[in-house]
Amino acid sequence: MLVASCVFAMLAGLLHVLIFVLESFRWTDPKTMRTFSIDSAEEAEATKEMAYNQGFYNLFLGVMALAGAVTVLSGRHAVGITLMSAGTLSMTLAAVVLFTGSPDKRGAATKQFAFPALALAFLVLSVIL
Numbered sequence: 001m002l003v004a005s006c007v008f009a010m011l012a013g014l015l016h017v018l019i020f021v022l023e024s025f026r027w028t029d030p031k032t033m034r035t036f037s038i039d040s041a042e043e044a045e046a047t048k049e050m051a052y053n054q055g056f057y058n059l060f061l062g063v064m065a066l067a068g069a070v071t072v073l074s075g076r077h078a079v080g081i082t083l084m085s086a087g088t089l090s091m092t093l094a095a096v097v098l099f100t101g102s103p104d105k106r107g108a109a110t111k112q113f114a115f116p117a118l119a120l121a122f123l124v125l126s127v128i129l
Helices: 002-025 030-035 041-073 077-101 103-128
Strands: none
Touching (some): 002 041, 002 077
């Protein structure tokens, strides 16, 4: 169960690194704009600074989850589980906020929710079983 948790934490981390790239460096690209439901180049330009900052939040969460999983797999469970839990719990809760606060983005929120929530579920199961 612990290995499964690490795998899902790594997938969640990689997804958040991808989101970082899109938000921080490709925000005004037409494909990225479609991904984030941005209607115009003007809107993308107006929100570019906010997206850049938000992208780094996603990077830091992704790195935390990835580092935690790698640390767990290298045998340092206490430190790794702490990092992995903090990263994936933050990701999961952010997805819940997106889901409840932006009905038009519920599909994205569900995708953002899946990997970290599975990581947490398998982590809890590995502790109690």
